Amino acid sequence: MLTPPTIWEHAALLGHSRRDFLKFCSWLAAAAGLESSQVGQVVHALETKPRIPVVWFHFQECTCCSESFIRSSHPIVSDVILDKLSLDYTQTLQAAAGKQCEDALQQTMKKYKGEYLMLVEGSIPTGDDGVYCCINGRTALDICREAAEGAKAIVAWGSCASNGCIQAAKPNPTGATPVHKLITGKPIIKVPGCPPIGEVMAATVVHLLTFGTIPKLDRVGRPLAFYSRRVHDTCYRRPNYDAGLFVESWDDDNARKGYCLYKMGCRGPSTYNACAVTGWNGGTSFPIRSGHGCIGCSEENFWDNGPFYNRLTNFPGFGIEQTADKVGLAAAAVTAAGIGAHVALTAARKGGVIGEQERDAKEP
Amino acid sequence: MAKHIFRRVYLWEWPVRIYHWVTALAVVALAATGLMIGAPVAVMSTREAYAGYWFGTVRFVHFAAAYVFFFALLLRVYWLFVGNSHARWSAFIPVGRFGTFFREMWAVIRTDVLQLQKPPLDFVGHNPMAATTYAFIFLLSAFQIATGFALYAPMSAAWLPGLFAWVSPLMGGDAGVRLWHHAGTWVFLLFAAVHVYLVLYHDVVESRGELSSMVGGSRFVEHPAEHR
Numbered sequence: 388m389l390t391p392p393t394i395w396e397h398a399a400l401l402g403h404s405r406r407d408f409l410k411f412c413s414w415l416a417a418a419a420g421l422e423s424s425q426v427g428q429v430v431h432a433l434e435t436k437p438r439i440p441v442v443w444f445h446f447q448e449c450t451c452c453s454e455s456f457i458r459s460s461h462p463i464v465s466d467v468i469l470d471k472l473s474l475d476y477t478q479t480l481q482a483a484a485g486k487q488c489e490d491a492l493q494q495t496m497k498k499y500k501g502e503y504l505m506l507v508e509g510s511i512p513t514g515d516d517g518v519y520c521c522i523n524g525r526t527a528l529d530i531c532r533e534a535a536e537g538a539k540a541i542v543a544w545g546s547c548a549s550n551g552c553i554q555a556a557k558p559n560p561t562g563a564t565p566v567h568k569l570i571t572g573k574p575i576i577k578v579p580g581c582p583p584i585g586e587v588m589a590a591t592v593v594h595l596l597t598f599g600t601i602p603k604l605d606r607v608g609r610p611l612a613f614y615s616r617r618v619h620d621t622c623y624r625r626p627n628y629d630a631g632l633f634v635e636s637w638d639d640d641n642a643r644k645g646y647c648l649y650k651m652g653c654r655g656p657s658t659y660n661a662c663a664v665t666g667w668n669g670g671t672s673f674p675i676r677s678g679h680g681c682i683g684c685s686e687e688n689f690w691d692n693g694p695f696y697n698r699l700t701n702f703p704g705f706g707i708e709q710t711a712d713k714v715g716l717a718a719a720a721v722t723a724a725g726i727g728a729h730v731a732l733t734a735a736r737k738g739g740v741i742g743e744q745e746r747d748a749k750e751p
Numbered sequence: 752m753a754k755h756i757f758r759r760v761y762l763w764e765w766p767v768r769i770y771h772w773v774t775a776l777a778v779v780a781l782a783a784t785g786l787m788i789g790a791p792v793a794v795m796s797t798r799e800a801y802a803g804y805w806f807g808t809v810r811f812v813h814f815a816a817a818y819v820f821f822f823a824l825l826l827r828v829y830w831l832f833v834g835n836s837h838a839r840w841s842a843f844i845p846v847g848r849f850g851t852f853f854r855e856m857w858a859v860i861r862t863d864v865l866q867l868q869k870p871p872l873d874f875v876g877h878n879p880m881a882a883t884t885y886a887f888i889f890l891l892s893a894f895q896i897a898t899g900f901a902l903y904a905p906m907s908a909a910w911l912p913g914l915f916a917w918v919s920p921l922m923g924g925d926a927g928v929r930l931w932h933h934a935g936t937w938v939f940l941l942f943a944a945v946h947v948y949l950v951l952y953h954d955v956v957e958s959r960g961e962l963s964s965m966v967g968g969s970r971f972v973e974h975p976a977e978h979r
């Protein structure tokens with residue numbers, strides 16, 4: 388049996404120079420947060436280790452994650468990782484279709500049981516026995532469970548697979564569920580975002596392919612290298628925030644001056660992502676640099692944490708457009724009225740008592 | 752005129768008094784700075800960002816007051832176990848005397864709130880209604896601390912905030928934590944309004960020296976009421 392080619396062999400086959408390959412290795416090492424002295428290890432691994440088989444599933448999703456991935460700025464990523472040779476199964480990019488495609492999946496799952504990497508894009512509907520997402524006559528739930536069984540590790544691409552995203556927004560009619568709530572006992576790496584940043588996706592999957600280990604994850608299961616800091620902590624508008632210089636409305640002078648977008652509902656202070664560091668589309672820009680606040684796309688429930696242009700989420704249970712402050716002020720008014728009524732009642736009922744005390748005091 | 756015989760009773764030991772006033776000041780500072788963090792005032796300034804830091808200062812005051820608030824609560828929690836009978840946990844959780852506790856609570860509501868009953872009730876220490884409310888305030892304080900330090904964890908290198916980082920995933924991320932932290936503020940403000948009103952009410956209407964008891968520690972109790 389032929390051993391599968393290594394990533395270096397693939398790259399060379401596709402016409403990438405040795406120099407390109409080494410640059411790619413340094414880029415990868417930097418992205419994975421390694422020291423420069425460890426670049427050699429990366430090179431060695433990519434030269435010698437056969438590529439891990441990868442299957443990429445598309446469930447309830449919009450394909451924005453795939454779109455983001457193929458725009459990752461490093462050419463070797465798209466060429467090698469996404470090349471039809473490297474991905475054993477992915478309905479959207481694969482040359483094969485229909486039966487051929489499903490056969491390829493079955494083959495990989497059988498042949499590489501316990502070894503393959505499972506990438507999941509999209510949430511999984513669990514309502515009504517999972518009928519809201521079927522592929523080849525089987526529900527996503529069923530396919531996901533079967534594939535997870537023999538997977539070495541699972542990557543949850545994007546907010547859909549990590550936390551449900553828009554499909555799971557209230558009232559979640561299809562019972563859309565993120566992967567980690569359905570699969571247990573397998574390492575699951577979440578790469579949230581709508582979509583996640585291409586470079587972040589690439590670095591995560593290449594880390595897995597290169598080292599065969601799980602990158603360091605945070606408490607929620609996201610790679611620390613990219614999700615340990617808030618957009619707010621690395622935002623270039625931060626000095627304006629600290630100086631209390633805020634955009635007050637979209638077309639004011641402050642907006643033109645590039646002040647902080649906090650009062651326009653920017654979710655940077657509660658969003659963990661690398662946007663302000665890596666930028667988007669090969670580092671061209673990111674939402675805040677383009678003048679729009681962060682909408683918190685990589686955070687759980689971000690669709691329900693609206694409206695996007697209010698600083699605080701609507702207060703639940705009081706209908707739409709009810710902020711905590713509106714509810715608080717109403718409660719304060721009721722409290723004030725209660726105290727007022729009590730004062731009046733006291734004057735009526737206890738006035739005598741106070742008068743008696745006063746008379747008492749005057750008596751010799 | 753009837754003779755009134757009063758006796759001085761020492762109720763609030765120094766840790767309770769320290770806790771009380773430190774907390775009262777800290778809560779005022781926290782609520783004021785917190786609401787400012789929630790909705791900063793519009794400053795139309797022509798200065799460059801590097802020339803100002805007022806919002807950073809507001810946040811700094813919030814975090815500094817937060818530590819004070821936290822350690823004051825720790826002191827009070829310690830005193831729940833070693834304090835006198837009015838300060839002990841059993842004054843707030845009436846183990847073994849729930850029946851009387853709730854009967855007396857109902858009497859307090861009838862007398863002080865609905866004023867259906869004229870002769871004033873006097874309790875040495877907290878009345879059951881007050882004790883229950885304070886127990887709730889202790890819990891709410893812990894909640895503000897847990898949510899506050901969870902929000903603070905990513906901006907601080909200290910280990911203490913890090914201890915609360917687990918709160919965030921439970922509440923669906925930092926956005927949810929902020930919402931509930933903000934909501935908690937309103938509960939504190941409403942409590943403070945009613946609390947201060949009731950303290951003044953008892954002081955004015957019943958002349959018990961209620962207010963000064965939290966300063967000097969003792970108040971005067973009319974003789975027959977002493978054993979309630």
Ligand code: HEM
Nearest residue numbers: 767774775778876877878881885888943947950961962965
């Ligand atoms: C927002 C600020 C405040 C908070 C959070 C607060 C909280 C509390 C708590 C928890 C207790 C129970 C004490 C204990 O057993 O440890 C208490 C008692 C008391 N507080 Fe406050 N307090 C506040 C403001 C005030 C103010 C402004 C006054 C004065 C006007 C005041 C006067 C009193 C008095 C006299 C007691 C004793 C009440 C009793 O005997 O039932 N408090 N307060």
Ligand code: HEM
Nearest residue numbers: 781782785786788789817895896899900902903929933936
């Ligand atoms: C009675 C106690 C407290 C009150 C009333 C209070 C109030 C508030 C309010 C209203 C906000 C604004 C929330 C928003 O709209 O986003 C806030 C933010 C915050 N509070 Fe508190 N807080 C209290 C205690 C604490 C404590 C103990 C901590 C612990 C460190 C804390 C840390 C924070 C942090 C980190 C923020 C976010 C600030 C930022 O984004 O820069 N708070 N607080």
Ligand code: SF4
Nearest residue numbers: 619622647648653655
């Ligand atoms: S624009 Fe948003 S992320 Fe940037 S400093 Fe302001 S609030 Fe923070």
Ligand code: SF4
Nearest residue numbers: 660662681682683684
């Ligand atoms: S700035 Fe915020 S909303 Fe925009 S992509 Fe980044 S995390 Fe998502």
